[in-house]
Amino acid sequence: MAKILILGATSAIAEQLARLYAQADNEMLLVARNSKALDEVCRDLEVRGTGKVSSRSHDFNAIEKAQEFIKQCYEILGSIDIVLFAFGTLPDQTRSNQDTTLMHKEILLNYNAIVVLLNELGMKFEKQQSGTIAVLGSVAGDRGRQSNYIYGSAKGGLSIFMQGLRNRLARHDVQVLTIKPGFVDTPMTKSFKKGPLWVGPDKIAQDIKRAIDKRKDVLYTPWYWWWIMLVIRSIPERIFKKLKL
Amino acid sequence: MKTSFYTSWGNRGAVPHFATIPANMTQAHVIFEYDSSIVYGQGRSYGDVCLNTNGGLIDSRYLDRLLEYHEGARLITCQSGVVLKNLITFLETKKMFIPVSPGTANVTVGGMVANDVHGKNHHRVGSFGNHIQSLTLLKGDGSIEECSENINNELFRATIGGLGLTGMILTVTLKLKSVENNCIAIKSFKTKNIEHILALFDETDDEYEYTVAWLDMYSSPQKGIFNCGNHANGDIDCAAPVKSKTVPVNAPNWLLNGVSSKLFNKLYYSKASLFEREVTSYQSFFYPLDGVEFWNRLYGRRGFYQYQFVVPYGSFLTVYMDILKFIKKFNQPSYLAVLKKFGDIKSIGMLSFPRAGYTLAMDFPDKGRATLKMFEAFDKLVMDAGGAVYPAKDARMNRNVFLQSFPAVTEFIKHKDERFCSDFWRRVNIDG
Numbered sequence: 001m002a003k004i005l006i007l008g009a010t011s012a013i014a015e016q017l018a019r020l021y022a023q024a025d026n027e028m029l030l031v032a033r034n035s036k037a038l039d040e041v042c043r044d045l046e047v048r049g050t051g052k053v054s055s056r057s058h059d060f061n062a063i064e065k066a067q068e069f070i071k072q073c074y075e076i077l078g079s080i081d082i083v084l085f086a087f088g089t090l091p092d093q094t095r096s097n098q099d100t101t102l103m104h105k106e107i108l109l110n111y112n113a114i115v116v117l118l119n120e121l122g123m124k125f126e127k128q129q130s131g132t133i134a135v136l137g138s139v140a141g142d143r144g145r146q147s148n149y150i151y152g153s154a155k156g157g158l159s160i161f162m163q164g165l166r167n168r169l170a171r172h173d174v175q176v177l178t179i180k181p182g183f184v185d186t187p188m189t190k191s192f193k194k195g196p197l198w199v200g201p202d203k204i205a206q207d208i209k210r211a212i213d214k215r216k217d218v219l220y221t222p223w224y225w226w227w228i229m230l231v232i233r234s235i236p237e238r239i240f241k242k243l244k245l
Numbered sequence: 246m247k248t249s250f251y252t253s254w255g256n257r258g259a260v261p262h263f264a265t266i267p268a269n270m271t272q273a274h275v276i277f278e279y280d281s282s283i284v285y286g287q288g289r290s291y292g293d294v295c296l297n298t299n300g301g302l303i304d305s306r307y308l309d310r311l312l313e314y315h316e317g318a319r320l321i322t323c324q325s326g327v328v329l330k331n332l333i334t335f336l337e338t339k340k341m342f343i344p345v346s347p348g349t350a351n352v353t354v355g356g357m358v359a360n361d362v363h364g365k366n367h368h369r370v371g372s373f374g375n376h377i378q379s380l381t382l383l384k385g386d387g388s389i390e391e392c393s394e395n396i397n398n399e400l401f402r403a404t405i406g407g408l409g410l411t412g413m414i415l416t417v418t419l420k421l422k423s424v425e426n427n428c429i430a431i432k433s434f435k436t437k438n439i440e441h442i443l444a445l446f447d448e449t450d451d452e453y454e455y456t457v458a459w460l461d462m463y464s465s466p467q468k469g470i471f472n473c474g475n476h477a478n479g480d481i482d483c484a485a486p487v488k489s490k491t492v493p494v495n496a497p498n499w500l501l502n503g504v505s506s507k508l509f510n511k512l513y514y515s516k517a518s519l520f521e522r523e524v525t526s527y528q529s530f531f532y533p534l535d536g537v538e539f540w541n542r543l544y545g546r547r548g549f550y551q552y553q554f555v556v557p558y559g560s561f562l563t564v565y566m567d568i569l570k571f572i573k574k575f576n577q578p579s580y581l582a583v584l585k586k587f588g589d590i591k592s593i594g595m596l597s598f599p600r601a602g603y604t605l606a607m608d609f610p611d612k613g614r615a616t617l618k619m620f621e622a623f624d625k626l627v628m629d630a631g632g633a634v635y636p637a638k639d640a641r642m643n644r645n646v647f648l649q650s651f652p653a654v655t656e657f658i659k660h661k662d663e664r665f666c667s668d669f670w671r672r673v674n675i676d677g
Contacts, residue, residue, distance in 0.1 A: 010269070012307065037269040040324075044310035047321075048335065187268040187307060191247065 001025040001051075003077045007060070007117070008087025010037045012186035013136065015044075016205035017084060022048040029077050030055045032087070060087050061109055066116040070124070079128065082212065083121060085114055085135040090188050091150050103150055110154035115161050122165055125174045132212050133169075134177040135162055139220065141180070142229045145245040166217060175215045179208055182225040197224075251302060255291040255640055256495070256541045257548030257611055260668075262302035270308065270324070270415055273383060281666035282385075284409050286326060286353030290360060291551045292640030293668035294408045300666065303413060305355060311335060312416060319421040320378055325355025325414040330535070333527060341421040342476070342527075344376040348583070350532045355414040360637040361406030361597040363604075365455035365474075365531070368588030372599040374405035375590060378418040382411060385664025389415065403660035406594025408636060410670060412662045424476045428483035428524040429455070429531075431474040435514070438466035439565060443603075446586040449473045455530070460582040461510040462572070462607070468514055469584075474530055483526040491538040498545035501610060506580040544610055549580075550640060552620055553606035555587060556632035561603040564626045568605075571626075575619040579607035595653040595660075598635045606638065617641055636669060647673040 004021055006014050009030035018028060022045045030045075032038045035057035042055045054076050058069060074080065091106035114135065125131050140148050141155030159178055166176035183189070183198040199222055207221040220226035235243075250259035264285075267273040279301030286305050288295055296302075305326030313322040316339065323332065329343070330350035336342055347362040356362075361374040370376070379393035382404055390412070392401035404411045432453070436442045442458045449456050453473035460469040477483075534540055541549065556564050572578055582605065589601040609616055624646050627634060633650030634642050648654060654675060661670075670676075 012268070034269075034271075036271045040269050040310050040312075043312045047311040047314045049338070187266060190266050 001027070002081040003079055004028045005031070005073055005077060005080050005083040007031050007083070007085050008136075009041055009055070010034060011086040011088075011136075011188070012201040013181070013184065013204050013208070014084060014086035015041050016201045017086075017208055018045055018050075019048060020205055020209045021082075022050040024049050024051050026050055027052045027077065028054070029073060031058050031073070033057060033059050060113045060117075061105075063108065063113050063116055066113075067120055070117060070120040074124070080121075080124070080131065082132045083134065084208075085117070085133075088114075088136070093146075093148050093150055096150050106150055107154055110151065111157050114158060118161065118165060122169065126169060126172050129172050130174065132175040132177060132215075133165070134175075134179060134208065134212060136179050136181070137162070139180045139182050139225050139229050143232055143240070147245060175212070175217075177208075177211055177216060178218045179204075179211070180218065180220050180225065180229075182220070182222060182228070248299075249302075251285055251296060251304075252288065253292060253295050253640075254289050254541050255548050255550060255611075256544060256546075257640065260296055260298040262297060262300065264302045264304050266304040266307060268307045273303070273308065273413060273415065274387060281664060282413075283665060283667045284325070284355060284359075284413050286356040287328060287351050289349060289352045289356065291638045292636075293672065294360070294636055294639075295356075296668045297666060298668055305353060308415070313418075314339070319423060320418055321421060322416055322418040323354055324416055325353060325358075327354045328352070329354065329357070330532075336421065337427050340424055340426070342424045342427075344370055344420060344422050345373040346527075346531050347373075348532065349535055350528075351535060351538075354417050354419070355409075358405055358414055358417055359407060359409040361592055361594045361599065362637070363585075363587070363599045365457045365585060367590070367599055368450055368456070368586055369454050371588070371590035372592050372597060374592055374594045374597060376420045377405065378420055380404065380417045381415045383413040383415050385412060385662045399656075400660050402593050403595050403657050406592065406597035407657065407660070408596065408667065408669065410661045410665045410667065412665060425478050426476075426481050426483070427527060428477035428481050429474040429527065430477040430524050431472060431530055433473075434471040436469040436471050438468075439562070442469055442471055442584060443562070445471045445473075446603075450586075450588075456586065458584040459513070460584060461514050462579040462582050463507045463510050464514075467582075470514065472530070474525075477524045481524065483524055490536065492540060492542040495542045495546045496544070498547050498610075500545060501543050501580060503578065506578075509580075547611045549608055549610045550616060550620070551606055551608050551638040552623060553604060553635040553638040554623065554627045554632050555598065555600055555602045555604040555635070556627055556630040557602045558586075560630035560632070564630050564632070565605070567626050568623055571619055571622045575615055575622075577609055577612060577616060577619055579609055581608040582606065595657040596636070596651050598633060598637070598650075600633065602632065604635075606635075639669070642673070644673050644675070647675070 008014055010032040028050055038055050042053050045053050088110045096103040137159050138155040140152040141159050144152050162178045181204050184204055185198045186201050204221050211219040248261035249264040251262050252259040263279055282301030282303055283297040284303045284305055285295050308324040308326035311323045329352050345364040357373045361372050363372040382390045390397055455474040458469050458471045460467045584605050586603055587599050592599045628649050634646055
């Protein structure tokens with residue numbers, strides 16, 4: 001039996017992971033902005049057999065409400081064993097290059113909104129001396145590329161924040177998992193042309209569940225992204241800066 | 246707006262569409278940006294009923310949620326994009342099963358409704374459409390219609406088997422049947438000729454819920470394997486093998502040819518004794534080909550056709566013998582052939598294919614003009630016998646064959662939604 005908090009529960013990967021955890025003795029709280037879309041996800045999980053599913057809609061842009069929000073989550077669930085961060089956007093790099101207000105908004109949601117919640121949760125998990133904090137990052141956070149560096153920098157920053165948090169919570173038996181998916185075929189990436197490296201959100205969710213069970217620190221999913229990013233990271237900057245990536 | 250390429254199971258080339266992939270039912274409400282749209286589920290129909298070249302396409306892959314389950318009433322309500330294999334996995338935990346199952350589990354519930362699919366138990370329970378409690382339909386004007394036997398009955402009957410042309414099916418409430426376990430008790434016979442098979446259908450009708458025959462069209466007379474099965478009793482488990490093999494890319498055209506398919510048929514026949522186990526899993530009984538994902542790619546880039554027809558019991562043998570003559574004349578043997586007997590339970594859809602008689606499905610590689618010529622000869626035989634050709638498998642029948650197969654189309658067009666269209670519908674040209 002586990003108490004699970006999912007933030008951004010209408011994201012395709014989060015929904016698939018929630019299905020994997022849908023068993024009679026697990027209790028879930030699902031949070032997303034769009035309450036109608038969230039309702040569909042909850043009904044499905046209830047049918048699939050989750051013991052208790054609660055949901056609430058929340059706008060993660062409201063950074064100032066972070067402390068209050070986490071408090072409310074604890075009021076609903078009592079305690080939290082696993083928390084998954086899955087909300088976020090994929091900013092349009094070209095538009096953001098021309099529009100600083102837009103760029104700032106994207107950074108606020110994809111970095112600030114997450115780390116304030118992580119900070120609140122960090123204090124709780126440090127006290128309870130157990131549990132899992134899992135955050136959806138991206139392979140895009142491993143190196144800045146002209147086509148996607150606003151998203152990439154937020155995910156990269158997040159990855160460093162997670163390293164620090166992991167370092168801090170390791171001696172309290174808290175798992176801090178950074179998930180770095182490659183190309184995933186989801187509504188967020190629907191405008192992309194798909195190739196052989198693309199996989200479905202169900203495959204990613206299976207990898208995440210396994211990584212949580214094995215208490216891993218960093219997950220590249222599917223596995224071959226570890227090798228791809230190893231190559232990408234090792235290209236010298238004076239060559240990398242000239243590449244069209 | 247960028248175009249995306251979609252293809253159907255016959256794999257005869259992908260065509261461009263303006264695709265929308267709604268993440269939830271709310272998003273499905275604002276998708277009608279194009280003059281015409283068609284819903285695309287898993288692309289398992291063989292021809293063009295699921296395609297709408299250069300037009301709108303609504304990809305239902307994310308509408309895959311189970312919405313309500315009533316154990317007592319044996320009902321499940323789900324979204325139209327739910328894939329059958331996932332539904333079955335869920336139902337297994339509840340000791341339930343779907344009342345009618347097609348030959349692959351890689352189809353969506355919406356697709357099963359829109360093509361009013363049939364299974365190996367038609368003689369007992371009719372087709373899939375006979376087991377739908379109700380459904381909700383999103384019309385082109387944005388309204389949502391609830392349809393059932395009692396509410397909007399005509400629209401209900403137009404939508405079942407309606408090839409996705411009456412609107413977008415959002416949800417389906419399906420009647421289930423309870424089972425004791427996930428096993429099928431199976432019995433197999435090797436058959437000597439077609440008469441032998443027809444006799445076995447008659448003999449086993451009462452004793453077995455599921456019956457189907459496979460034919461080796463290379464042998465003469467056609468040898469075959471007759472499988473019949475019932476849901477098994479008792480507390481046993483036949484969990485299906487988890488891993489399946491995938492054909493990752495199109496095979497070269499020459500891979501499946503007269504020699505290799507002849508060999509395959511021979512091997513299948515001679516190995517048949519292996520399948521004479523007492524009980525087997527759903528997968529090996531209902532979905533034997535699902536073990537190889539994208540097996541359609543084995544035909545190569547040229548793709549393939551399936552020709553499936555139904556004719557009344559009395560005319561079947563004559564039509565069958567004439568078809569064999571044409572196959573010989575055109576020198577294009579069928580690589581895979583399956584025969585089923587439909588019972589006399591009436592399908593409720595206006596364009597439903599299942600009706601009393603024998604139905605034969607034959608796969609042929611696409612050899613261009615010669616293949617089409619042969620099908621035209623088949624058409625004439627089937628039409629003369631008062632039969633029908635199955636749209637879900639079809640990629641080439643003409644207007645007259647469609648009209649003769651489905652006389653209720655005059656009633657159907659009153660319910661066709663003007664914002665929905667498919668390549669199939671344009672081809673048979675009923676509006677024009």
